[in-house]
Amino acid sequence: MNKLTTFPYEHVLVLGLAKSGTAAAKVLLANEINVRVNDGSEVDNEEVVKDLESLGAEVITGSHPIAVLEDISMIVKNPGIPYDHPLIKEAQNRDIPIVTEIELAAQLARGPIIGITGSNGKTTTTSMTAQMLEQSNLPVQVAGNIGTAAVEVAEKTDHEERLLLELSSFQLLGVQMFRPKISAILNIYEAHLDYHKTLENYQQAKCNIFKNQIKEDFLVYNADDPTLVQLVEQANAQLVPFSVTGYQDQGACVSDGFIYFKNESIIKVEDIVLVGEHNLANVLAAVSIAKLSGATNTAIKHVLTTFTGVRHRLxxxxxxxxxxxxxxxxxxxxxxxxxxxxxxxxxxxxxxxxxxxxxxxxxxxxxxxxxxxxxxxxxxxxxxxxxxxxxxxxxxxxxxxxxxxxxxxxxxxxxxxxxxxxxxxxxxxxxxxxxxxxxxxxxxxxxx
The missing domain is CATH 3.90.190.20 (Mur ligase, C-terminal domain)
Structure with missing residues (x-):
């Protein structure tokens, strides 16, 4: 199991006993960090509580008393808990750092990290990308918003494995040091304003995916989204655009009935099984990420001629x-x-x-x-x-x-x-x- 290499916090509060919270608590405990777990609901699964307690965690359920913040130096928050929650606001007043479990995953992963976000199309793009890498015999582990908690997967990766993460705005809002080698933003529409309060807050949460990237890293983005084109100007990573409507010699595009990546013809559009123009944009994003990761054209073609979509999504x-x-x-x-x-x-x-x-x-x-x-x-x-x-x-x-x-x-x-x-x-x-x-x-x- 991989260990946390640079983690200066000795007393951590894991807030929320969902899948990601339980996984985060276990990772922290395995790294000999003092852990307190708090969930506002009475937990149905007592076995989970007993398991964490047997590993050394203090577990408090049924409410969120302010006292759970005593001696705490960091909070790992369930992404669904809003920042206007009274306990979170009090933690902010006390200058306690608040992150989500992807921050831990980034420290645990030994290989390169790929992060994919966007208002729509994340799961489809992540699934296609994973298959393109697998078909190219490039080791990859998939986690995040797509199903498995990121920390649970990250602690088992080796130096050759890519950690491919589907990331929501909720997860990205707590980014401190998280830095993917390749990041991708598929699109940004007005969404989740009940949580983020303003469109600007939502957009900035998405942009946290490239917040810590440097010039050796890559940012794949939708050049057909005018808002996104403006937002990526603040990035330090190398920009890799994709477009359904215009030619992109630095990224992926559709031209004369073919998919191109950096002037290289990849596949005829009519040979792609997945239907819908919105999915064509997802295809371009997946092709970009796969090519930047070293995937072969043969593997990419195989996936695009067999991938029929994510379950229940067209x-x-x-x-x-x-x-x-x-x-x-x-x-x-x-x-x-x-x-x-x-x-x-x-x-x-x-x-x-x-x-x-x-x-x-x-x-x-x-x-x-x-x-x-x-x-x-x-x-x-x-x-x-x-x-x-x-x-x-x-x-x-x-x-x-x-x-x-x-x-x-x-x-x-x-x-x-x-x-x-x-x-x-x-x-x-x-x-x-x-x-x-x-x-x-x-x-x-x-x-x-």
Missing amino acids: QFVANVQERLFYNDSKATNLLATQKALRAFRQPVILLAGGLDRGNGFTPLIPDLTYVKEMILFGETAKKLEELANEAGIPSIMTKDVMEAVDQAFASSVEGDVILLSPACASWDQYRTFEERGDMFIHAVHRLA
């Missing part, structure tokens, strides 16, 4: 009797469904509906050009029926996703796309969007 499921089924269950809002609809230039049967959040659906109308029928379910079915009527599109009401798939197949002809892109959260009928998407996949496979 994921190709199957071709059933020349009907193409796509699972976009993660489209829990209008913007996500708009992007999905823009990915197709052929007849679409749209499956939509779910939790009613009180919003209207009129903004979808310009993107319904190729939609020939709407199959509706859930609380918002009636609202979406009104939208279909307004757009002059036939619609059918069903009870759930399973019935919607059967109805869509019955209505379809060869060449149709059958797309689940609900534009709504799932909680009226399903516990998660994953459960909703899994029902869609099951229904499609049953047809097949």
Whole structure:
């Protein structure tokens, strides 16, 4: 196991007993640092508490008493805990440094770190990049916002392994010394303002990914995003732009139907399996990171001709009797469904509906050009029926996703796309969007 090399803090408070907090606490304890763990909720899993206590941690759950700050020299905070939390504000008043576990991961990792952030597309880009490196026989470990806690993976890496991290703005807000060899910012849209309070705060959190980079490092960024073009001017790293719309001889771009990286032709765009212009931008980012990491063109081509998307995110499921089924269950809002609809230039049967959040659906109308029928379910079915009527599109009401798939197949002809892109959260009928998407996949496979 790798050890923390330069860690001057003797008494650390781990705030939040989620996956990352538990992993961080165990790493700190393994490095013989005094650890206090505090979680505001009563922890359901007593085994986790007993395990940490047996390793030497002091665990306090059920509330956040100010007393937990006594003798503390650093806080490792769960990314979801906001900075206006009373305990965090008091810690700031006492000048106690506050970081997230990626700061520990950066010290534990022995090989180069690659960090990917952005408002949209992080998981898709991270997954593609990982596969490109693996296909090139370049050792890589994936962690962060994508699933496994970064510290848990970082402490097991060797000098040859790359640590590939998907990073949220919440994680990046606490950066002190974290420095990736390659960083990437895919895009910046207005998001998470309930947490960051202002757009400027959110943007600066994203920019923390390159805060400590130096001229030997690389910053991959979206040159089609005017805000981002301005923000990266403050970076010290070598800038590597990517663009769907314009030629980039210092980065990646689309030209004459091909993907290029630094004037080198990589692959025909028509050979890429992943659909959607937004995914084309993700492809350019992944190609840039992979090439900077030493990936081969053969490996990159293999991935781009086989990668069908991240589960529940415009994921190709199957071709059933020349009907193409796509699972976009993660489209829990209008913007996500708009992007999905823009990915197709052929007849679409749209499956939509779910939790009613009180919003209207009129903004979808310009993107319904190729939609020939709407199959509706859930609380918002009636609202979406009104939208279909307004757009002059036939619609059918069903009870759930399973019935919607059967109805869509019955209505379809060869060449149709059958797309689940609900534009709504799932909680009226399903516990998660994953459960909703899994029902869609099951229904499609049953047809097949």
